[in-house]
Amino acid sequence: MDDLLKRLSRFEKRFFPRYRDEYRRLVAEGQNPRMLFIGCSDSRIVPYLLTGSGPGDLFVVRNVGSLVPPWGESQIECGTAAAVEFAVAKLKVRDIVICGHSHCGAIQALYEEANPDLPNLARWLEFARDATLPVTVSEEALRRTEQRSVVLQLERLLTYPMVARAVEKGELFLHGWHYIIEEGRILVLNVERGVFEPTDMAMSLQQPSTNYELCQLQ
């Protein structure tokens, strides 16, 4: 705990003074983030490092597996849904990223026996169930399932009326990323081709599309 307090003190004394003006501006003018980043809670995902962002740049939602429940007013798991509604309808973000990753424990758990002591986790993971493949689990199957889950969550985002409307108008762009932790690479979903491809091959990230369908992923 002492170490944690030292880190807080370091933020106050060393980091904050360097960004004082920026933080004050963000308070005076309010936040105006351009991107909603939906990522896994996994400690190895550092959204600010991946996207070269700083204070005020990202509206971040993190949950187990970077999952998006379907839109609905009686949704019990409403935390993520609330963040999507707020980011799109109030903050008017321009981009939403679903960032899956390699070695995702949430995806792996889909292929394992559910632990009866963790009923909330089991219920939450059902939002990725349709991404699983009827195959023996292997590293390759897990990577494919991680990518399929990203597409599934993008499909779900389009069940949010405010998301569908903004995408339709060309005011909002959805992106699927698959971060390969051990290689430091991000594979980007190319909706037209139905594949995840390296960033240097990826087409412009601003391709409007409502065409996110799991069945089209190769």
Ligand SMILES: [Zn+2]
């Ligand atoms: Zn994960």
